[in-house]
Amino acid sequence: MPRRLTGFTPSGDLHIGNYFGAIAPIVARQADAGTVVFITDLHALTLEHDPALVRRRTLEFATLLLAAGVDPTACLLVVQSHVPEHTELHYLLECVTGYGEASRMIQFKEKSRRQERVRLSLLTYPVLMAADILLYDTDEVPVGEDQRQHVELARDLAQRFNSRYAPVFTVPTAVNPPVAARIMDLASPTGKMSKSAPSPAGVLRLLDPPDVLRRKVMRAVTDPGTTVAYDPDAKPGVSNLLAILSACTGTGPHELATGFGGYRELKQAVADAVVATVAPVQRRYHDLARHPEHVREILRAGAERARDLAAAKVRAAKEAIGLMPA
Ligand code: ATP
Numbered sequence: 001m002p003r004r005l006t007g008f009t010p011s012g013d014l015h016i017g018n019y020f021g022a023i024a025p026i027v028a029r030q031a032d033a034g035t036v037v038f039i040t041d042l043h044a045l046t047l048e049h050d051p052a053l054v055r056r057r058t059l060e061f062a063t064l065l066l067a068a069g070v071d072p073t074a075c076l077l078v079v080q081s082h083v084p085e086h087t088e089l090h091y092l093l094e095c096v097t098g099y100g101e102a103s104r105m106i107q108f109k110e111k112s113r114r115q116e117r118v119r120l121s122l123l124t125y126p127v128l129m130a131a132d133i134l135l136y137d138t139d140e141v142p143v144g145e146d147q148r149q150h151v152e153l154a155r156d157l158a159q160r161f162n163s164r165y166a167p168v169f170t171v172p173t174a175v176n177p178p179v180a181a182r183i184m185d186l187a188s189p190t191g192k193m194s195k196s197a198p199s200p201a202g203v204l205r206l207l208d209p210p211d212v213l214r215r216k217v218m219r220a221v222t223d224p225g226t227t228v229a230y231d232p233d234a235k236p237g238v239s240n241l242l243a244i245l246s247a248c249t250g251t252g253p254h255e256l257a258t259g260f261g262g263y264r265e266l267k268q269a270v271a272d273a274v275v276a277t278v279a280p281v282q283r284r285y286h287d288l289a290r291h292p293e294h295v296r297e298i299l300r301a302g303a304e305r306a307r308d309l310a311a312a313k314v315r316a317a318k319e320a321i322g323l324m325p326a
Pocket residue numbers: 006007008009011012016017018019020021022142143144177181182183184192193194195196197
């Protein structure tokens with residue numbers, strides 16, 4: 001049984017891209033894969049952040065993941081900072097990471113260019129991500145293109161540590177999430193829908209009220225012409241709408257395209273499908289959100305189970321690298 005790990009950073013609001021690309025696949029496979037689901041709150045501190053907002057979103061993300069069907073008895077659902085072994089292993093892995101290796105990360109270069117003051121943690125965050133992955137003997141990490149290089153780093157660090165000291169770590173592999181699940185921004189459909197998008201206009205948030213979702217879909221950017229066809233290069237806007245409808249209904253985007261006479265009709269159908277998909281999740285979310293203590297109890301139990309695994313791994317790594325046991 002392969003062990004998989006997916007992290008969600010509470011640095012913005014969860015959207016339907018996260019839902020179709022990450023949450024729904026976790027729920028679909030949770031019975032037969034050992035899945036670790038993480039709220040990576042430490043990663044949210046690598047850029048300018050609002051402390052109250054990170055704290056609030058951490059609970060909100062946990063509540064939403066549960067509402068979307070993540071089963072905390074089948075998965076390990078944890079908040080990263082509740083398991084101090086992450087930061088402990090982070091340091092040990094820093095001792096096998098080259099400075100040049102860390103500064104070559106494309107995401108660091110891109111994100112640091114946009115910052116006036118760059119936090120040192122932005123440079124070292126891929127090493128923390130490697131610790132997240134290696135701590136649990138993860139076999140597979142489903143990631144998009146933007147995170148592939150970070151999983152490669154985790155592989156390199158695991159192999160280097162294993163060959164230099166002792167075979168402590170499982171070497172992880174990056175795996176592709178389902179291609180159809182890459183949802184693009186409705187307002188600029190050549191870029192992906194993101195929590196960190198500069199404008200919320202093209203982002204369908206999981207907690208947007210139905211009328212807001214409908215309005216955003218109806219205002220989605222389309223393409224010249226009037227024919228509904230699935231062709232992501234020539235018709236990125238319309239193809240994204242078809243991809244969303246396909247993710248909601250399970251019917252292929254090419255087949256769906258033949259059923260619409262025009263863009264407005266397509267948008268209407270997408271709006272209905274998104275609202276129908278999100279409504280039960282929102283209903284469960286609002287029920288659960290009335291009992292935050294219950295959610296926190298689930299997170300405490302998750303952290304306890306995670307610490308059992310993590311502590312053994314850190315102990316082995318410390319011993320291998322030359323630290324004397326207490
Ligand atoms: P950020 O802008 O902060 O990077 P994000 O929206 O990209 O936010 P992440 O926290 O980086 O979200 O990713 C969480 C999970 O959601 C990952 O598994 C990622 O592959 C998936 N994901 C993110 N955006 C999309 C998208 N537009 N379509 C499909 N999957 C997505």
